[in-house]
Amino acid sequence: MVTTNVMKSKKGRILLVEDEKQLVDIYHDFLEMNGYDFLSTKDIAEALQLTEFEQPDLVLLDIIIPKPENTIAEQGWEYLAAVKKNPKTKDIPIVVFTNLETHRDRVKSEKMGASAYIFKRDCSPREVMEAIAEIIKTSKEKKNKE
Amino acid sequence: MPEGEKKSEEPVGQPGCLNKNCWLAKTLNHSPYSRCQYCELKFHQCIFLHYQIISIVLISLFLTLFFLIEGRVSELVIICIFTLVIVYGYFLNKSTDKIIKANFAQREAKLALEKLAEKLEERVDEQTKDIGEKNKYLEELLNMKTDFLRVVNHQLNTPLAVMKGYFSMMEEGSYPPAKARPAIKGGLERISSTVSDFWDAYELEGEKMKMEPQKTDIAQIVNGLIPEKQNLQLALERKLKIEVQKPEFSAQARSAFGGEIPLVWCDYKKIAHVISNLLDNAIYYTRQGGVTVFYELVGKNYLKINIKDTGSGISKQDQKKLFQKFSRLKNATDLRPDGSGLGLFIAKKIIQGNDGEITCFSEGADKGSTFSFTLPIYKNQKLTSEGEKSPIKEEKIVIFGKNN
Amino acid sequence: MQQCQIHDDSLKFSRAFYGIMVLVAVLIRSEWLVLAASILMALGIFSLKLNLPYQFHLLVIKKMKKEKSLPVEKESAELNFVSGMTAVLLLIGFLLIYFDKFVSFAWIYILVVDLLIFLACFVGFCVATLMYVFFKKVFKF
Numbered sequence: 001m002v003t004t005n006v007m008k009s010k011k012g013r014i015l016l017v018e019d020e021k022q023l024v025d026i027y028h029d030f031l032e033m034n035g036y037d038f039l040s041t042k043d044i045a046e047a048l049q050l051t052e053f054e055q056p057d058l059v060l061l062d063i064i065i066p067k068p069e070n071t072i073a074e075q076g077w078e079y080l081a082a083v084k085k086n087p088k089t090k091d092i093p094i095v096v097f098t099n100l101e102t103h104r105d106r107v108k109s110e111k112m113g114a115s116a117y118i119f120k121r122d123c124s125p126r127e128v129m130e131a132i133a134e135i136i137k138t139s140k141e142k143k144n145k146e
Numbered sequence: 147m148p149e150g151e152k153k154s155e156e157p158v159g160q161p162g163c164l165n166k167n168c169w170l171a172k173t174l175n176h177s178p179y180s181r182c183q184y185c186e187l188k189f190h191q192c193i194f195l196h197y198q199i200i201s202i203v204l205i206s207l208f209l210t211l212f213f214l215i216e217g218r219v220s221e222l223v224i225i226c227i228f229t230l231v232i233v234y235g236y237f238l239n240k241s242t243d244k245i246i247k248a249n250f251a252q253r254e255a256k257l258a259l260e261k262l263a264e265k266l267e268e269r270v271d272e273q274t275k276d277i278g279e280k281n282k283y284l285e286e287l288l289n290m291k292t293d294f295l296r297v298v299n300h301q302l303n304t305p306l307a308v309m310k311g312y313f314s315m316m317e318e319g320s321y322p323p324a325k326a327r328p329a330i331k332g333g334l335e336r337i338s339s340t341v342s343d344f345w346d347a348y349e350l351e352g353e354k355m356k357m358e359p360q361k362t363d364i365a366q367i368v369n370g371l372i373p374e375k376q377n378l379q380l381a382l383e384r385k386l387k388i389e390v391q392k393p394e395f396s397a398q399a400r401s402a403f404g405g406e407i408p409l410v411w412c413d414y415k416k417i418a419h420v421i422s423n424l425l426d427n428a429i430y431y432t433r434q435g436g437v438t439v440f441y442e443l444v445g446k447n448y449l450k451i452n453i454k455d456t457g458s459g460i461s462k463q464d465q466k467k468l469f470q471k472f473s474r475l476k477n478a479t480d481l482r483p484d485g486s487g488l489g490l491f492i493a494k495k496i497i498q499g500n501d502g503e504i505t506c507f508s509e510g511a512d513k514g515s516t517f518s519f520t521l522p523i524y525k526n527q528k529l530t531s532e533g534e535k536s537p538i539k540e541e542k543i544v545i546f547g548k549n550n
Numbered sequence: 551m552q553q554c555q556i557h558d559d560s561l562k563f564s565r566a567f568y569g570i571m572v573l574v575a576v577l578i579r580s581e582w583l584v585l586a587a588s589i590l591m592a593l594g595i596f597s598l599k600l601n602l603p604y605q606f607h608l609l610v611i612k613k614m615k616k617e618k619s620l621p622v623e624k625e626s627a628e629l630n631f632v633s634g635m636t637a638v639l640l641l642i643g644f645l646l647i648y649f650d651k652f653v654s655f656a657w658i659y660i661l662v663v664d665l666l667i668f669l670a671c672f673v674g675f676c677v678a679t680l681m682y683v684f685f686k687k688v689f690k691f
Contacts, residue, residue, distance in 0.1 A: 101345060103356055103540065110546045119542040121338060131543050173683050176553070176624050179674055198675050219658050221576075228665035235673035 012057035012136050013037035017047045017079060018097070019065050023120075027060075030125040036132075044075050048082055051089050057136050059083070060128075061114070063098040063105075074100075077112065084113040093139045095132070115139070158186060158250070168192065181243045184250035193242050201231045293471070294344075297487060301340045309333035346495070347471060347488045357413040357499045358540075361524050364451060365390075365407045367418045368439055375425045375437075386429060387436030395443060407441055409524040410449055412500040415540075417521070420493045424453045424517050427489065432457030435514075442518075448502070449523050454516040460508040468506055469494040497521075554598060555621035556629070557608060564603035565671035572640065572664040576657060581647040584660060588640035594633030598626065601633065631685075632678040639663050 014031055018024050019042040031038045039054060041047050044065060051059060063076030076098070083089045093115035098105065101119055109117045115135055118128060157163065165171045165182055169189035177183055179194070189195060208227055213219050312329045315321035368390055375381060376388045393407060400406065428437040435456030442450040460468065467473040471491045497504040497519045508515035568587055575583035594601040640663060646656035670676035 101342065106540075106544055114546065116543065116545040118544075121341075122542045127543065131545065135545060170683060173686055174625060174628060174679070176622070178679070180558075180622070194675075198680075201675075202677070218654075221658065221661055224658065224661055224665065228662075228669070232665070232669055232672050235669065235675060239673055 428455035591637035
């Protein structure tokens with residue numbers, strides 16, 4: 001787990017829920033280089049805690065997070081459901097960041113309350129960052145309106 | 147099986163049953179003994195009858211004998227004989243009861259066993275059939291799995307090998323990175339599209355592919371693709387001529403759809419993919435000559451796009467298998483060594499999902515082939531409301547709620 | 551053919567009763583007892599209801615014993631015939647003794663009939679029934 005300083009950066013704080021270490025490293029370097037705070041974890045329970053207590057501006061959520069008995073367990077959906085249920089975290093934008101590429105998965109992401117869907121394999125870190133920026137901007141505008 | 151039939155009112159073994167085989171029971175119209183309801187023997191087989199006859203005979207015999215020998219008949223003798231007959235008769239009665247009942251029970255058991263065996267046979271037959279069917283299904287699945295693994299292996303390993311090759315040369319320093327990079331990038335793209343293809347082919351088993359139809363200008367797609375295909379290395383090497391034939395529709399038709407070629411209602415991206423695929427196929431399988439695209443009208447509602455090549459053609463037998471998964475023709479590997487066998491299968495799914503039909507025509511081997519597909523002509527169709535309120539595009543990044 | 555329900559054990563009882571009655575008659579050489587038995591049996595020609603020992607057993611002893619037993623169907627004609635036949639045979643015996651002809655033979659004869667009654671009672675082997683069957687076949691009814 002990678003933690004950050006107490007002071008929140010201007011651009012925003014991103015939580016990445018992902019089990020593939022190399023990918024975490026890429027995004028850690030890239031996002032921190034571009035002025036974001038970066039948190040990450042590969043454990044669902046820890047992710048839920050972090051979401052509640054660190055209140056990130058956006059969560060990048062991998063769906064396939066293996067369990068010891070099931071290497072293709074889709075635990076990400078459980079996290080998404082829990083976050084959207086918890087009143088303290090339901091307004092945090094969650095972006096489904098996965099290699100599941102079917103239409104069904106896109107529809108499911110939207111249905112379960114995700115703010116966006118990103119197909120991990122084909123997107124470069126830069127494209128991902130641009131999408132993140134846009135989503136954070138939109139969500140901040142929405143918050144200000146309320 | 148016992149001869150004859152039982153009393154029609156009662157079956158054997160039930161009280162009140164009359165043994166029709168037994169002459170005595172029939173005449174008396176009732177069973178002389180309680181065991182007779184279990185008996186199915188004829189009267190002359192009745193044990194008790196034998197006893198009765200013997201005892202009468204013996205009694206008469208002894209009395210007569212006694213009289214003849216002694217000259218008189220002693221009361222005591224009579225009492226003795228009769229007592230013996232009565233006593234033995236009593237016990238014989240009891241044991242005959244037991245015998246008849248036991249016989250009956252045995253017969254019943256045999257019948258029950260036969261019935262059971264029959265039933266079991268039936269069940270076994272049923273199960274065998276069931277297992278046979280399941281077996282067939284499993285075999286099919288196994289074949290599919292094997293096919294899949296083989297193709298996956300091949301389709302993924304090939305670009306990986308290429309990439310690894312370039313990469314290691316780059317590492318050694320014997321190959322300029324600037325040249326290696328695009329090759330590696332190409333390999334990455336190939337692997338990505340193979341993985342996507344597999345998803346498409348297997349996930350949509352039996353389902354119609356979801357389409358996002360829109361007003362589409364086919365001519366534009368085709369015209370855009372032609373120069374690209376003409377410049378493919380293979381096309382240049384073989385000096386193939388890729389061209390489009392101008393359609394000759396009647397003036398009436400042309401005024402109806404306001405142009406040379408009518409607009410169609412289809413999913414732009416996917417149809418473009420199909421046309422590109424078909425053109426690629428045509429080029430790959432044509433050693434010399436060229437590829438021609440021409441249009442036809444089918445009725446008032448459909449436009450037919452034909453892609454004709456002067457290539458190796460397809461035999462009548464093979465034509466039937468063309469659009470199946472993994473089907474590749476015998477000489478295909480010579481002409482297109484890296485085909486996955488899924489291209490036409492996916493093309494068929496796409497065309498069907500767009501309310502069209504895809505067909506192939508060939509006069510035979512080495513006589514060229516024509517692949518055709520139909521699409522509905524645009525007549526102000528609109529997207530149906532079901533599930534299309536905010537269509538989720540098939541993009542790699544989709545931000546939800548943007549249209550709200 | 552008219553059928554009626556009879557209780558087998560009551561029938562056995564009545565046969566035993568007659569058997570004992572006649573046996574006693576033979577042992578004490580009382581032809582009047584024989585006549586009495588014959589007359590009692592003769593009543594049974596007409597209906598089972600008149601077969602006194604049978605009814606006695608059925609109504610009295612059965613109630614005392616409080617046992618239930620299943621009746622069996624038999625042809626009433628057969629029972630009537632059997633009763634009648636036995637009655638006639640006993641009557642013949644009685645008459646022989648009464649008119650003093652072949653007296654010793656008569657007693658033997660009565661003894662035999664008596665033992666046949668016992669045979670019918672204990673073994674279920676009733677000669678009279680066979681004769682009934684035989685007559686039925688012969689006269690075909």
